[in-house]
Amino acid sequence: MAASDVAVGIIFLAQTVVGALGNSSLLLHYLVLYFTGCRVRHTDLILQHLVVTNLLTLLSRGVPQTVAAFNLEISLGDFGCKLLFYLHRVGRAMSIVTMCLLSVFQAITINPNESRWAGLKVKIPKYVGFSMYLSWIMYLLINIFNLMYMTGKWNNTTMTDLKDFGYCSAVHPDLTTGSLFVALLTFPDALCVGLMLWASSSMVLILHRHKQRMQHIHKTSSLRSSPESRATQTILLLGNTTSFLR
Template structure:
């Protein structure tokens, strides 16, 4: 019989492997798309950044949690523990920032066709790469002080190291650390608030679109939505998954902390939920790409020349981009 620790370790390992493979496949898909059309759509930059951040977060958190669950309590030294914790926070923040940027981009894409919105679409289209770079800079800088408050297992004899990060420890009583945590929480709140507002706006636009479609009795319009609408629904699904898993993780973590629960499987549930969005999100995006699996099979079999897909069909993506 497997112990609870071994079962948890297998669950973390499977979640990590599946999520990493899905995210790296998505990166390959958009790079392959760039090789075919010799141009990279701006929204693909966000998808690549999101997939890379998700994959690295899963590796930085999933592998240590798997090892720790299998009973290796002190496998990280002080320096490695600081680096791992810092990278986890950076890639988690980058994943949230990329998801928020994606929702804002799509909200602008489906906005009404007016002069003001047209100008905003052009500006956002040109500033997509700088926005992605800004996400990197913000997350690298805002978490720069985190390693100061993290220690490896060698310092567990000190009474001040109470807050376990499973295989690492954090100084709970340091006031500077509390101020730093408040700063990070405020940054996360701003990013999530922007994501919430843009998602709510997309829902409003979709509702208006549905009301307009009800007055049209054409079968084709009812059965086949525009690429912009389909892309918007996929992004809303992605954002909904983000809110579901992060909310569930926060609620369970607060419950465990309030009632002082010490059962190992209950303590590890929030950690599993904290990686679920990064593991599931690539498959939501893969689902929206109708031709990606077919082209991937063609490239693996080495018969790309026989896969005579018209360029117009290849470029018919789910995700819409504002006109240049």
């Protein structure tokens, strides 16, 4: 095995293990809160879905990709490849939707009471759960089309129109079907990313204005950054994470 393959395998393994442990600990935390009857915030409800989607993506893509990076032969068969790729596509799409909803929810929440979005502050918490479950149903149905094109790694080896993923293969659809399928999958993702960019920009602008109004309170000699600056850094990090998922 080449040194480059080992390095890539180690990187995939580290990302998968760290991500799985981190998200599992968060999932355990929310399960404890649920069974102890603690009341959680609406943002916690969104984060619970985000933890589930992250674990789904890590286990369905990170594990087989790590195995393939070490050049270990695994035989998943048609059913295994279809299931893994289906779960990965659903988990990836839901990760983008969940972070989009989180950004929009936070943007509306931190808007001043005199803004035009003030009326949504009371209404939006009622639709958080509905929006999440509707998104799950939508992507579970849309990604059924993926099942038609995925096949096992060693199946149909004489075909030349196969795309190799290292542990599974996919049959290239015809141009018309492929274009429609790509548009069907891309439009919701692009819409979510656009909404998230708007929400992130709105929050950064609101925090900047608030920081300017509060300059006479913050001590200029303090070595710590202001709460507004830390919140802005978190927003930018979330935006970069979404870009990485795409």
